[in-house]
Amino acid sequence: MRYFLSRVVQALVIISGITVSVFFMLRFTAGDPARIRGNIFSSNDVLESYRRQFGTDRTVLQQFITFLNGVIHGSLGDSFRYQQPVTGLVLPALRHTMLLGFTALVISLSLAILLGTLSARKPRGVVARVSGVIAIFGQSAPLFWVGLLLINIFALHLGWLPSGGFSSWKNLVLPSATLALSILPSEMRVLSASVKAELDEDYVRTAHAFGLARRKVYFVHVLRNACLPLLTVVGNDMGMLLGGAIVAEVVFNFPGIGSLALVGLNAHDYPLLQGVPIVAACTFVVVNLFVDLLYTVINPRVRLGGAS
Amino acid sequence: MMTMMRRNPLLFFSTFLMGIIFVGGIFGPFLLPDPLAIDLINAMKPPFSSHHLLGTDPLGRDILSRIASGARVSLVVSLLGMIGSLTLGTIMGLVSGSRNRWLAWASDRMIDVQMAFPYILLAIVIVSATTPSLPVLVLLMVLAGWASAGRVIRSIVLSERPKDYVKAAELVGADQKRVLTRYIGPTLIPAILTIAPLQASAMIVMEATLSFLGLGVQPPTPSWGGMLLEGKVYLSQAWWLTTIPGIAIAITCAALIGIGEGLSVKLRGDRRRRIDPSHVAVAPGEGDKS
Numbered sequence: 001m002r003y004f005l006s007r008v009v010q011a012l013v014i015i016s017g018i019t020v021s022v023f024f025m026l027r028f029t030a031g032d033p034a035r036i037r038g039n040i041f042s043s044n045d046v047l048e049s050y051r052r053q054f055g056t057d058r059t060v061l062q063q064f065i066t067f068l069n070g071v072i073h074g075s076l077g078d079s080f081r082y083q084q085p086v087t088g089l090v091l092p093a094l095r096h097t098m099l100l101g102f103t104a105l106v107i108s109l110s111l112a113i114l115l116g117t118l119s120a121r122k123p124r125g126v127v128a129r130v131s132g133v134i135a136i137f138g139q140s141a142p143l144f145w146v147g148l149l150l151i152n153i154f155a156l157h158l159g160w161l162p163s164g165g166f167s168s169w170k171n172l173v174l175p176s177a178t179l180a181l182s183i184l185p186s187e188m189r190v191l192s193a194s195v196k197a198e199l200d201e202d203y204v205r206t207a208h209a210f211g212l213a214r215r216k217v218y219f220v221h222v223l224r225n226a227c228l229p230l231l232t233v234v235g236n237d238m239g240m241l242l243g244g245a246i247v248a249e250v251v252f253n254f255p256g257i258g259s260l261a262l263v264g265l266n267a268h269d270y271p272l273l274q275g276v277p278i279v280a281a282c283t284f285v286v287v288n289l290f291v292d293l294l295y296t297v298i299n300p301r302v303r304l305g306g307a308s
Numbered sequence: 309m310m311t312m313m314r315r316n317p318l319l320f321f322s323t324f325l326m327g328i329i330f331v332g333g334i335f336g337p338f339l340l341p342d343p344l345a346i347d348l349i350n351a352m353k354p355p356f357s358s359h360h361l362l363g364t365d366p367l368g369r370d371i372l373s374r375i376a377s378g379a380r381v382s383l384v385v386s387l388l389g390m391i392g393s394l395t396l397g398t399i400m401g402l403v404s405g406s407r408n409r410w411l412a413w414a415s416d417r418m419i420d421v422q423m424a425f426p427y428i429l430l431a432i433v434i435v436s437a438t439t440p441s442l443p444v445l446v447l448l449m450v451l452a453g454w455a456s457a458g459r460v461i462r463s464i465v466l467s468e469r470p471k472d473y474v475k476a477a478e479l480v481g482a483d484q485k486r487v488l489t490r491y492i493g494p495t496l497i498p499a500i501l502t503i504a505p506l507q508a509s510a511m512i513v514m515e516a517t518l519s520f521l522g523l524g525v526q527p528p529t530p531s532w533g534g535m536l537l538e539g540k541v542y543l544s545q546a547w548w549l550t551t552i553p554g555i556a557i558a559i560t561c562a563a564l565i566g567i568g569e570g571l572s573v574k575l576r577g578d579r580r581r582r583i584d585p586s587h588v589a590v591a592p593g594e595g596d597k598s
Binding site for chain 1: 421425430437464520521540552553561
């Protein structure tokens with residue numbers, strides 16, 4: 001319980017750190033959103049009225065207090081560009097991004113478990129070699145380039161799948177495959193290493209001696225123990241997954257938080273621009289907390305170590 | 309040379325490949341045609357056409373020379389980013405491994421915050437606060453890379469702490485700064501050498517990604533990510549515009565990752581031989597060669 005509380009406090013510190021730094025970074029250095037909102041012929045009066053509407057005529061500290069007050073009441077302010085609450089824009093986009101990330105995670109994990117176990121079983125076999133090549137490719141080819149290649153092959157030449165947008169599950173296939181390839185290498189390497197380590201354990205020999213089928217020994221007994229380090233990797237890679245999802249969204253024109261952040265960037269729309277990272281960081285921290293707690297549930301040894 | 313090739317072929321060939329890329333990036337722009345010379349008559353030539361080995365882009369600019377000068381930009385920026393992020397990461401890792409409770413806690417949380425924040429979003433926020441330029445790009449890469457290096461350094465410092473030589477140093481009265489820099493510091497060098505190429509390859513991908521999103525190197529300066537961005541529009545007409553820069557990035561990264569893996573094998577071997585004599589006893593032939 002104390003472990004859980006300290007983790008929650010840590011999460012709160014991280015989120016407020018990000019919130020405060022994003023707010024001040026944007027306010028102190030960015031240009032004038034009123035100029036973007038109006039056109040180049042707008043008179044000073046018009047610009048001034050926009051500034052009053054956006055609240056950018058007041059000092060940064062006053063703006064910060066208003067912002068904090070809003071955060072306490074569950075609002076992140078109104079977007080300058082869309083004239084609607086930021087939360088109403090970010091949350092649907094976040095749902096799309098999370099759907100994309102989750103699909104990619106499921107694909108990559110199942111591939112990692114399958115290929116990792118098989119290549120640990122026969123380190124010099126065909127599967128091991130093929131997955132080695134996949135790992136090197138996934139690690140060195142940039143995600144957006146893989147995305148472009150897949151568009152070129154599957155959307156333009158073969159015409160099997162749409163190249164962008166989001167209207168049906170078909171739109172999810174290419175972006176999540178791209179994203180999955182980028183996180184697959186680290187998962188696969190860790191799983192394969194931990195399976196190899198587990199193979200030396202006594203219980204594996206016992207299982208073999210009892211005459212269990214090899215497939216059962218590997219995929220039931222060994223895998224259950226070997227999955228623990230994989231969970232840590234998944235937790236650590238969450239930031240990469242989210243960042244990758246954002247890039248994939250831009251390549252595939254997928255309506256997630258990455259596309260939204262780029263719109264905010266071009267419109268100097270601070271509320272939107274600061275809302276996206278804040279929501280993203282919250283998601284990340286909550287997911288990480290969840291992974292950690294899951295870890296303690298699955299592996300009681302960690303729970304004991306963390307409490308002392 | 310030959311023994312190195314036989315004992316660690318991965319390290320040898322990756323270093324060799326990286327050497328070619330370096331030489332190409334440094335001398336290529338002097339020998340090849342101007343990467344900015346527009347020649348509309350010869351626009352959109354596919355690879356292996358006469359005069360243009362890798363073809364031309366929609367403005368008739370030679371792709372091979374653009375790749376070479378893009379390599380120059382990419383390598384310089386990634387190298388600076390790597391040095392900066394490793395320096396910052398090492399300092400923060402040492403601080404968060406120190407005995408000063410408050411400082412350690414603060415830098416630990418800073419590492420967490422940095423890791424929690426996808427660097428693309430960070431880049432969007434920072435670029436919106438300034439204008440994209442090379443110094444900003446290097447800054448972004450330092451910010452994006454230091455935390456992972458810091459985490460590795462921190463874990464090494466924490467694992468070195470309980471060892472006898474650290475205790476001995478503290479007993480004879482060395483203060484924290486001295487313990488960290490003079491005693492624990494040198495043990496970090498193999499780890500830093502191993503992370504450095506991996507970090508550089510991550511930086512190359514990062515530079516390309518940022519330039520692809522329009523946040524990094526700005527046109528007309530050629531960069532690999534920028535070439536992919538320009539080629540994206542012509543995806544269906546001209547496959548080479550997007551394929552060639554991507555291959556350049558992938559080969560460079562693969563070479564850097566290979567160097568990293570090769571170094572880690574080499575350094576782990578060397579360290580084991582030096583620190584733990586039992587391994588020398590197991591393999592007597594190995595010990596006297598180095």
